Amino acid sequence: MSVLRCPLCIIGSGPAAYTAAIYAARAELHPILFEGFLANGIAAGGQLTTTTLVENYPGFPEGIQGPELCERFRKQGEHFGTKIISETVERVDFSSRPYKVLSDNTQVEADAVIVATGAIAKRLEFKGSGDPPEGFWNRGISACAVCDGAAPIFRNKDLVVIGGGDSAMEEAIFLTKFGKSVTVIHRRDELRASKVMQSRAKANEKIRFLFSHVVVEAYGDSVLQGIHVRDLKSDRVKDMPCSGLFFAVGHLPATKFLDNQLALDEDGYIKTVPGSTKTNVAGVFACGDVQDKKWRQAVTAAGTGCMAALEAEHYLQTLDNGHLDA
Missing domain, CATH: 3.50.50.60 (FAD/NAD(P)-binding domain)
Structure with missing residues (x-):
């Protein structure tokens, strides 16, 4: 198993994860992103890859195919330096820092983690x-x-x-x-x-x-x-x-791999501090549909991806400065 070290690891591949990757890479956090390999039976990119024409994402007046939009997200993240691993995360260890994120073949050790694994429509x-x-x-x-x-x-x-x-x-x-x-x-x-x-x-x-x-x-x-x-x-x-x-029979948040290491609500969604992407574990953030059971839109997921990256950047700065701002 290969072991990689980075300041920030991102788990997920939809608009939340890729937006977090774009912001984090531009902030020179050198993020590593696990995009999954048919995680939860869906291609990398999440729910958008199962749609056809997307007409409500800003910037595309004629609409854009869901898989193409996901591919653009991915290329933009890579362009700014995100390292993308096409493997599915099987487990995590948030008991101590550096946190460990593990697939079958790769272990990433990071001081901060963003979980953006989404939710699957039933x-x-x-x-x-x-x-x-x-x-x-x-x-x-x-x-x-x-x-x-x-x-x-x-x-x-x-x-x-x-x-x-x-x-x-x-x-x-x-x-x-x-x-x-x-x-x-x-x-x-x-x-x-x-x-x-x-x-x-x-x-x-x-x-x-x-x-x-x-x-x-x-x-x-x-x-x-x-x-x-x-x-x-x-x-x-x-x-x-x-x-x-x-x-309209509900969604299943992709949180099973966390093994209850983060606080979840009664439906299995990750609990975050209101107005924030912070979880109950300092340095671990959650964004997109894995913590949003109300809106579940690509554009809102992207917005929380931005929030998570900025909050992760601030958290890592506190570590560099020798104190912890939880």
């Missing part, structure tokens, strides 16, 4: 829900209405949201700006969302609800054309034509 599995050519993922099926809802294929069309929590209500309400109708499908008899969010959704004349049903199949040709849903009480299956299907 995707339900049924016939037609997967990747092309058999499935309709990114061809009518999505897990982010804010990211994809304004796309032309969804405008003035019948849309479906699967879920029963606050996120599902938010997605449904957002989609009414573009779709002709929105049907919320929930497997239970009642919603889990807060009363205020339920009231907002139920007051919207474009939204209707289908309780005690599950989707069992998605179908179409080049794009999604409809779904088959099963009534859990009668077991009958019926056809529902639609042009868009949005999963």
